[in-house]
Amino acid sequence: MYELYYWPAIQGRGEFVRLSLEEAAAPYADVARGERGVDKMMAFMNRDGVGTPPFAPPFLKYGRLLIAQTANILLYLGARHGLAPKSEAGRLWTHQLQLTLMDLVAEAHDTHHPVGVDLYYEQQKHEAARRAESFRKARIPRFLGWFESVLVRNPKGPGHLVGGRVTYADLSLFQAVAGLKYAFPRATARALRKTPHVAALHAAVAARPRIKAYLDSERRLPFNESGIFRHYPELDG
Amino acid sequence: MYELYYWPAIQGRGEFVRLSLEEAAAPYADVARGERGVDKMMAFMNRDGVGTPPFAPPFLKYGRLLIAQTANILLYLGARHGLAPKSEAGRLWTHQLQLTLMDLVAEAHDTHHPVGVDLYYEQQKHEAARRAESFRKARIPRFLGWFESVLVRNPKGPGHLVGGRVTYADLSLFQAVAGLKYAFPRATARALRKTPHVAALHAAVAARPRIKAYLDSERRLPFNESGIFRHYPELDG
Structure with a gap:
């Protein structure tokens, strides 16, 4: 099972990873949304024992593999789940x-x-x-x-x-x-x-x-004004 | 021979590609620095016949392959020239x-x-x-x-x-x-x-x-105030 780590209250960059996991029907835990989840996430970023520490969320853990940077995670998932060409x-x-x-x-x-x-x-x-x-x-x-x-x-x-x-x-x-x-x-x-x-x-x-099914579920958080895409009417001209 | 396309008067993002090509001793043409070079570069971005048009320079052409996005180019070059692990x-x-x-x-x-x-x-x-x-x-x-x-x-x-x-x-x-x-x-x-x-x-x-050898050559442009890294003393605190 994949473990996804991302800020629990926003879609943010983590959402790009979630959409691919959902389309692939790949089992995953959205760790930081669980109990003491943010503590678990921060531990990866601060822990001395982590050999390949992420600079920032999102990151994906799968067995011994720990991958950060959204596009890098998708490069990996795309190849594994047929969400990218083979060539x-x-x-x-x-x-x-x-x-x-x-x-x-x-x-x-x-x-x-x-x-x-x-x-x-x-x-x-x-x-x-x-x-x-x-x-x-x-x-x-x-x-x-x-x-x-x-x-x-x-x-x-x-x-x-x-x-x-x-x-x-x-x-x-x-x-x-x-x-x-x-x-x-x-x-x-x-x-x-x-x-x-x-x-x-x-x-x-x-x-x-x-x-x-994902968009209709509770797993899909609504957009909000803590995320990347924020609706401030004064910025829409 | 690789063809690199990037704005001719600055180091910019193209420099990350140049450094890897130089370390690999890989032959390359810095196309946009040649005669009518910027026209040649822009043609790739505007030409209808280009199947995979770059959004922006730098991009690298090698045979039929046309790759843009600096990190993507390095992903490709790193694997080909031993500048990244095999695993x-x-x-x-x-x-x-x-x-x-x-x-x-x-x-x-x-x-x-x-x-x-x-x-x-x-x-x-x-x-x-x-x-x-x-x-x-x-x-x-x-x-x-x-x-x-x-x-x-x-x-x-x-x-x-x-x-x-x-x-x-x-x-x-x-x-x-x-x-x-x-x-x-x-x-x-x-x-x-x-x-x-x-x-x-x-x-x-x-x-x-x-x-x-590269840094001492004329191929290495000096930093300047048209590039990404600009020295404006008032911004250095």
Whole structure:
């Protein structure tokens, strides 16, 4: 059984891992959501005996293997559970898509924390307003436009980012779009009108039976204003 | 022969790829530094016929393979040139270190561009001053302290991040420290006094014969204020 460690009160970066585990129907424990879970998580980050300590959650434990960095975890899970192509070129391309999504996630986070993660949003609202404007006007269209072009160019059709089957990149694009729709509903709706295949992929992933069951379950936390994607109306323009 | 594509006037993220190519003594063309090089680079990003278009430079072309995202390129090169362990656990751990370095690089960039990449530094100096303070005081010590702990815990000794041989993670840590020393000389000197193994690794990589030859060559551009690591004295506290 996999052990996933991530902050228990938010979707955050851990959600990208959860979606792949759920689609794979892979048994996992969401450790930090259990009793004394955060203590157990922090122990891995502070314990002297840990040879490969994570810099930050999420991390995944499986037997003796301890893997951190969201995209790295998905690289591992994708190969094990058929959520990535078997060929080297296909694996690298899927990973490249994921890494680009992680860049988008980091930029989305920084809209409400442009000055620093050691300060609250309320301490950087002025800077956040400027950063969010740039994110809405320049970055959301650029990122979603790029993913649209990837879908259009897929020789197996625009239903998936890579080849003709679902990969972790599809699941992650769903999550990124879900987060953007929550945090920036107006700006994201505008961008999605110009990226219909991205919008269709988001809907198709949400309708996949295992993903739908997960999204309808209590395991799926709602988005909130402690997470990466936060809805502050003043930042949506 | 590898073809590397990256902005020709800065070290930037391309430098992490160059260092691994140089250490591997792998023949490569730095395409965008040649005649009409930027046009050639942009063609890959805009051309309809490119099946796997990069979102941004750097990217590497080798035969029919086109790989973007710095850490992804190094994942590929590391396996081909003995710059990463052969075991799955070792490969994932090395990649995890690289991805953490890329997070540090992104944060270093955002010290001078906290509001957005579509604006100049001069349009966000106020925000930059606040972000840089947080980066100097909280993030540089946190990142370098974590890499110090990784070196101390390495069962093969603190001379390398992974095992007993050089990996691309060592080369990349060298580059990150070099950039921090350039951009934030005072804050970085303070942090390095508390992370002596990181400082020693930086010096040891710089002294490796192929790396030294590269650093002494014209292929190594100087740091400058168009790159990721920029020295603005007012941001060094």
